[in-house]
Each structure stands twice: as structure tokens, then as C-alpha cells.
Amino acid sequence: MDPHLLRTFVSVARHGSFSAAARELGYTQSAVSQHVAALESDIGAPLLGRRPVAPTRVDARLLEHAEPLLLRLDAARADLERLAAAPPARLVLGAAPLALTPRVAAALAAVRRTRPHGAVTVRVLGRAAVVRGVAAADLDLGLVDGAAAPTDPLRLPDVGPVTASGVGEEEPLALALPAGHPLARAHGAAGPRGVGPGLAGPRLADLADAYWIDAPDIAVPLPQLRAATGADGYRAAVRYDGTDAGGLLALVAAGHGLALLPRRVPAGAPDVATVPLAEPRLAHRVEAVRAGPAAREGLPRLFLDAVGA
Incomplete structure (x- = not known):
């Protein structure tokens, strides 16, 4: 399969529009249609239902293969360009x-x-x-x-x-939760005004039914919590797609859910306490x-x- 045709197909599928793909790629809409038709001829199956543009079962499977292949091609080209490049200033x-x-x-x-x-x-x-x-x-x-x-x-x-x-x-991890949360009182949490008595913390597996904040680019991702404990659960009350830890801690303080973070991150945050985990042993x-x-x-x-x- 021609990677140029694959790239056009991925753009049309992502935008759901031949005209939007043409603008992104710098082609005419006619050229985009020709690329998709050529790919259909190569594969021997129809792609992208027209009016409206809608994916088929073949499209979904082709996308699974196409996006990693194109990323690999980009990485290979970049690697070769690095070989010829001067030491970067x-x-x-x-x-x-x-x-x-x-x-x-x-x-x-x-x-x-x-x-x-x-x-x-x-x-x-x-x-x-x-x-x-x-x-x-x-x-x-x-x-x-x-x-x-x-x-x-x-x-x-x-x-x-x-x-x-x-x-x-490696840095210790801690459970971030509202300062008034029952776990904070039960386990002698460290809070904004200092460190508690250091009582043993809870087991992560015991918190599977708690509400969590899904912040995959800051906190430990929820699928990793499931993998670490072998337990289902860890339901997301709120998803946070930001990269600002302050925004996540504000949600924690307001009681929207728990988050597992490096211990230093919540330190000093208003109305947020931290509790260490008894198990499993995980580090940042x-x-x-x-x-x-x-x-x-x-x-x-x-x-x-x-x-x-």
C-alpha cells in the first residue's frame, strides 16, 4: 500500500470530510477522492461511505494498521535526517x-x-x-x-x-484527597500545615470502589491502577485532560475524586492532604x-x- 494514499485516507477518516482533508494536506478535493479510489482499488474493498462520509468495518481495521505504520515511517525518516545533521546548537x-x-x-x-x-x-x-x-x-x-x-x-x-x-x-507516591476526607483522618495524613503521625496507609486494592479523577497526563492513569492490583473499579468521577497540576489539585480539594501523585506535588496545596499507600510498592x-x-x-x-x- 502506498503510504501517500494511506495518509490521505487517515486524514479523510479523521475529519469525516474530503474537503477538510484536502485543506489539511494541500491537495485539491478531486485529488483526495482519486487517492481514496486508488487505495480502494489496491485493497479490493470500498472505503469511506459517501454522503455522509461514514466509516465501514474495513475502514476501522485499516485505521488500526495505518496510523502506527505512518508514525513508524515518520520516525524512520527523522532518524535518517538526524544522521546527516550537524551537532545541534x-x-x-x-x-x-x-x-x-x-x-x-x-x-x-x-x-x-x-x-x-x-x-x-x-x-x-x-x-x-x-x-x-x-x-x-x-x-x-x-x-x-x-x-x-x-x-x-x-x-x-x-x-x-x-x-x-x-x-x-525514584520518588514516593501518595494518595491526594480532600483534607477532611475520612481516609485523611484515619491514616494520619500529611496536610497543608505539616506532616501527620505517619500511620500506615490504605491498600490500593481497597480503594477500587472509590471515585477517582482520571488525569492521564498528570496522575497515575486509572488503567495502571487496575493492572497494579488486578482489581476492577477505579471509576472516573471526572476526567481532567489538562497538564496543570494546580487544576487537578483544585478538583481533589473540592471532593471530585482521588488521585495518585508524587508526594511532593500536593505538598502545601490548600485543603489537600496526602496519605501513603501500604501496598503495592510503587514509585514515581x-x-x-x-x-x-x-x-x-x-x-x-x-x-x-x-x-x-
């Missing part, structure tokens, strides 16, 4: 919101001291977007975070030839993501050395 760093730890900030300061005229850009993105950006060479380096058993690596999306390594020490981990030889030269290499990745 810039650093475009993509970071998940909670991957910007004090250690990372100190490493960026060290890079700027060493190369004061180098251009440094930090983009705060969702976790999956960081990995995709590195694979496609939109980012020189990435920083992702997540929960893992102590010393275990994070599981990254399979989007191309990227590698990851740990950054600094940050990893640097890179692809190709460019990360071994220039400002990216200085940053990796400074952060210890």
Missing part, C-alpha cells in the same frame, strides 16, 4: 508536566551556563505526545514520568527507535527519551550528562 525538550523535577531544572541551568548562547525550549506535553515527538524529531529529547515498581523501567509506546534511561532517584520515575545520534552531541548531550541519564 539548540535543545528542544519535551516534558510531561511532572517530569520537570528540581533535578531537571538544575540540569537545564547547567546547560545554559556552559552554552549561554544556545537556544533552549521546553514544551510541556502529554506523556504519549512526548514520545511521539522524539520519534518524529519534533523534539531533541523528551522527559516522561510514571509509576513503576522500584527499579523497574517505564513502559513506553512502541512508536519507533527510541531509547529511555532513568533520571535521578522520570526517564529521558532520545532517538538517533543527535542526542549524543551538542546541547542534548550536555543536558543528558547534567541530568545523569
Whole structure:
């Protein structure tokens, strides 16, 4: 299958419109229709019902294959371009919101001291977007975070030839909940005015029926909670698609649900308490993501050395 035809098909399917796909790709609407017709001829099956544009069962299956294939092609092209590129005098760093730890900030300061005229850009993105950006060479380096058993690596999306390594020490996780929540009183929570008596916290499996805030780019994602305990539940009362931890903590304080976060994040937040988990043993981990030889030269290499990745 011709990747150009696949790319046109994916754009039409995503927009549900031949004209919108033509605008996105810079083609005429007639050319888009010809691309889809050529793909239909190659596959031997009709695609994208017309008037209105509606997906077929074949479309859905083709999309499952097409999007990862196109992402892989973009990553391969970017990898080859890196081989021919000069050592970068810039650093475009993509970071998940909670991957910007004090250690990372100190490493960026060290890079700027060493190369004061180098251009440094930090983009705060969702976790999956960081990995995709590195694979496609939109980012020189990435920083992702997540929960893992102590010393275990994070599981990254399979989007191309990227590698990851740990950054600094792993950090404890804690349950963030309203300061007046019964669990906060029962387990001697740390609150905005200091640390409680440190009583043993609850087991994560015992909280499967509680309401949670689904904040996949900040808190530990709910599917990971289910996987860690083997328990169903962990229902989302509210979904939070932002990358601002302050907005998430405001929802926690207002009683919309619980969230599992690095212990430092809720510290000092008004009306939010933290409780450690008794089990399972999970820690917050940050990893640097890179692809190709460019990360071994220039400002990216200085940053990796400074952060210890």
C-alpha cells in the first residue's frame, strides 16, 4: 500500500470530510477522492461511505494498521535526517508536566551556563505526545514520568527507535484527597500545615470502589491502577485532560475524586492532604527519551550528562 494514499485516507477518516482533508494536506478535493479510489482499488474493498462520509468495518481495521505504520515511517525518516545533521546548537525538550523535577531544572541551568548562547525550549506535553515527538524529531529529547515498581523501567509506546534511561532517584507516591476526607483522618495524613503521625496507609486494592479523577497526563492513569492490583473499579468521577497540576489539585480539594501523585506535588496545596499507600510498592520515575545520534552531541548531550541519564 502506498503510504501517500494511506495518509490521505487517515486524514479523510479523521475529519469525516474530503474537503477538510484536502485543506489539511494541500491537495485539491478531486485529488483526495482519486487517492481514496486508488487505495480502494489496491485493497479490493470500498472505503469511506459517501454522503455522509461514514466509516465501514474495513475502514476501522485499516485505521488500526495505518496510523502506527505512518508514525513508524515518520520516525524512520527523522532518524535518517538526524544522521546527516550537524551537532545541534539548540535543545528542544519535551516534558510531561511532572517530569520537570528540581533535578531537571538544575540540569537545564547547567546547560545554559556552559552554552549561554544556545537556544533552549521546553514544551510541556502529554506523556504519549512526548514520545511521539522524539520519534518524529519534533523534539531533541523528551522527559516522561510514571509509576513503576522500584527499579523497574517505564513502559513506553512502541512508536519507533527510541531509547529511555532513568533520571535521578525514584520518588514516593501518595494518595491526594480532600483534607477532611475520612481516609485523611484515619491514616494520619500529611496536610497543608505539616506532616501527620505517619500511620500506615490504605491498600490500593481497597480503594477500587472509590471515585477517582482520571488525569492521564498528570496522575497515575486509572488503567495502571487496575493492572497494579488486578482489581476492577477505579471509576472516573471526572476526567481532567489538562497538564496543570494546580487544576487537578483544585478538583481533589473540592471532593471530585482521588488521585495518585508524587508526594511532593500536593505538598502545601490548600485543603489537600496526602496519605501513603501500604501496598503495592510503587514509585514515581522520570526517564529521558532520545532517538538517533543527535542526542549524543551538542546541547542534548550536555543536558543528558547534567541530568545523569
